[in-house]
Amino acid sequence: MSPIKSLEDLKRVREEALEKRRVKANSGEIQIIVGMGTTGIAAGARETMKAILDTIEKDSLTGIIVTQTGGFGLDANEPIIQVIVGDQPKVTYGKVTAEVARQIMKEHVVGGKVVQEYVIQA
Amino acid sequence: MRELALHILDIVQNSVSAGAQYIKITAAENLSTDRLFLSVEDNGKGMDEAMVARVVDPFVTSRTSRRVGLGIPLLKAAAEACNGWFKISSTLGKGTLVEVEFQHSHIDRMPLGDMGSTILNLVVSYPEIHWVYDYSVNGRHFEFDSQPIKDELGDEVPFTDPSVLAFLREYISTGIASVQTDTN
Numbered sequence: 370m371s372p373i374k375s376l377e378d379l380k381r382v383r384e385e386a387l388e389k390r391r392v393k394a395n396s397g398e399i400q401i402i403v404g405m406g407t408t409g410i411a412a413g414a415r416e417t418m419k420a421i422l423d424t425i426e427k428d429s430l431t432g433i434i435v436t437q438t439g440g441f442g443l444d445a446n447e448p449i450i451q452v453i454v455g456d457q458p459k460v461t462y463g464k465v466t467a468e469v470a471r472q473i474m475k476e477h478v479v480g481g482k483v484v485q486e487y488v489i490q491a
Numbered sequence: 492m493r494e495l496a497l498h499i500l501d502i503v504q505n506s507v508s509a510g511a512q513y514i515k516i517t518a519a520e521n522l523s524t525d526r527l528f529l530s531v532e533d534n535g536k537g538m539d540e541a542m543v544a545r546v547v548d549p550f551v552t553s554r555t556s557r558r559v560g561l562g563i564p565l566l567k568a569a570a571e572a573c574n575g576w577f578k579i580s581s582t583l584g585k586g587t588l589v590e591v592e593f594q595h596s597h598i599d600r601m602p603l604g605d606m607g608s609t610i611l612n613l614v615v616s617y618p619e620i621h622w623v624y625d626y627s628v629n630g631r632h633f634e635f636d637s638q639p640i641k642d643e644l645g646d647e648v649p650f651t652d653p654s655v656l657a658f659l660r661e662y663i664s665t666g667i668a669s670v671q672t673d674t675n
Contacts, residue, residue, distance in 0.1 A: 376639060376640070376643070378658060378662075379640060379644070379658060380643065382654045382657075382658045383643060383648050385654050386644075386648045386654045386655060387648060389652075389653075389654070405501075405504060405612070405616075406501075406504065407501050407561050407562045407565075410492065410497050410500055411492055415497060415605075415608055415612055418616075419608050419611075419612070422611065422615060425653050425656055426653045426656040426660070427653075428653075429653045430653060431652060434651055435616060436616045436617070437612065437616040439504055439508065
């Protein structure tokens with residue numbers, strides 16, 4: 370009955386996480402906001418968010434906060450995400466499929482280069 | 492929407508907007524009674540009777556960015572099309588309970604879908620909220636509770652830490668699979 374991953378594993382996970390934090394100095398916090406209103410969800414926003422979380426997990430990216438919000442009021446461009454790197458101005462992206470999300474993670478969040486092709490005016 | 496898990500993700504935003512600190516999501520599949528029950532319970536600000544009566548109307552919403560809220564009417568219509576029912580109960584200052592039930596075998600019933608992703612999204616996005624997901628199949632339960640996990644992680648390690656994300660994803664998916672084994 371008990372799942373393979375149990376709460377006992379969590380202590381070890383926490384220690385590992387703290388260890389990695391010490392090794393990798395935090396290079397300014399990054400915030401990613403996913404529009405998760407009715408239209409966003411219907412357009413695939415959950416898969417967009419899943420791709421973002423998968424990338425964080427697989428590429429061991431730290432210092433990223435992922436959150437969601439209701440509609441941005443720009444329904445035709447859903448799914449929409451906003452990326453804020455440190456104290457730089459926020460960048461709003463539209464039509465962010467899972468694939469586009471992976472590209473934004475690689476080029477903008479990790480590489481520091483805005484993916485102009487998907488930038489929209491918010 | 493193609494999955495009930497997406498409807499849940501959608502209507503839970505109402506609980507978040509209502510300032511809930513505790514949100515419990517229940518999904519109960521019962522193959523002997525042929526019913527699928529879903530509920531979302533929160534301790535948000537609640538609604539008065541007039542608002543509850545109007546909330547299933549597509550032209551009522553508390554949002555300010557757009558005037559039409561479709562989440563609840565869509566879910567209600569989906570249930571009623573599948574020999575089911577929809578109920579919303581709310582008390583001002585106490586919270587809201589949304590319940591919905593479907594005929595499990597109904598040909599038009601959407602699949603429950605990827606509840607694991609829905610729960611992970613919510614827990615990660617709103618770490619300050621105490622989340623509980625109670626999933627059962629024919630009385631076998633898996634309960635996910637974010638509070639003990641948050642307590643164990645403390646303030647230094649966020650849910651978005653890569654190791655924690657891996658843990659959460661696997662913990663939720665193995666838990667869900669553990670109650671499904673003898674039905675599918």
